[in-house]
Amino acid sequence: MIECIVQNARDAKNAEKLGVTRLELVSAIELGGLTPTYGNFKSVIDSVQIPVQVMIRPHDYGFIYNQDDKEVMKKDIFLLHEMEHHRIVVGALNENKTIDTNFLDDLFKEFPKLNVTFHRAFDEVEDQTEAYHTLTAYRENIKRILTSGGADNCVGGADALMELVQLQHKLQGPNILPGSGLNVNNIQTLHNTIQADEYHFGSGVRRNFSFEECIDKDKVEEIKNILG
Structure with missing residues (x-):
């Protein structure tokens, strides 16, 4: 499973054509990825057949959200829900850098069909093993x-x-999706160590290596060959 970041419909269609198997749709990638506009996520979802995980992140200053932030996030999710689209990317932490389970409880009660990628807020928790156990309940x-394993x-x-991948298999919990810094030059060595089922590029x-440029067909082909 190869997931790639895209920012618009043209990007998404090109990625699908090149054999990418899932997309993460964001805006403002220079800020780490924020929630795309309604027009943007509708055009992307309507233009491809492969799964699209839509980023739900209202701002770039941390992953500790107040109630106003959470209401904004739920309104964006509701727009997707109205389109019968339930795939999102989201994450939230408490002040003590543990998983914000109150928010997750609220979210899944209101939107029980959600298919979620918990994003790199996971890399800021105090204890990733404990956090993984917490997320396995969901x-x-x-x-x-x-996640990048808590590193840069x-x-x-x-x-x-x-x-974490070993813990995933032990607990039968959420898949570990390694992301950040992956490229055609290091994926073979990293996969030999990590042995994940899916990777995020x-x-x-x-x-x-620029988001101002298009996805490179040769790089995708080589990564697909490496991962088998």
Whole structure:
């Protein structure tokens, strides 16, 4: 499973054509990815057949959200819900850097069909093992966790990612989705260590490693061959 970041319908259609198997739709990638506009996510969802996980993140200053933030997030999710689209990317923490389970309880009570990627807020928790156990309780909705193993990127977090994948298999919990810093030059070595079932790519599959450039067909093909 190869997931790629996209920001618009043209990007999404190109990614699908090149054999990408799932998309993460964001806006403002320079800020780490924020919620796209209604017009943007509708055009993307209508233009491709592969799964699209839509980022729900109202701002870029941390993952601790107040009640106003949470209401904004739920309004954005409601718009997707009205379109019968239930795939989102979301994450929230408490002040003590544990998982905000109150928000998750509220979210899944209101939107029980959600298919969630818990995003890299996971990389800011105090204890990833404890956080993984917490998220496993929500496995009916939280299908995967996007993480670099608590490091700046997957190269630095490779050993932690390997341990998380082992924990995933032990608990039969959400899939570990390694992301950050992955590219055609390091995926073979990292996969040999991590042994995840799916990987998340950003600029690493683009020409000149830039989001201003399109996804590179040769890079996607080589990654697909490496991952089998």
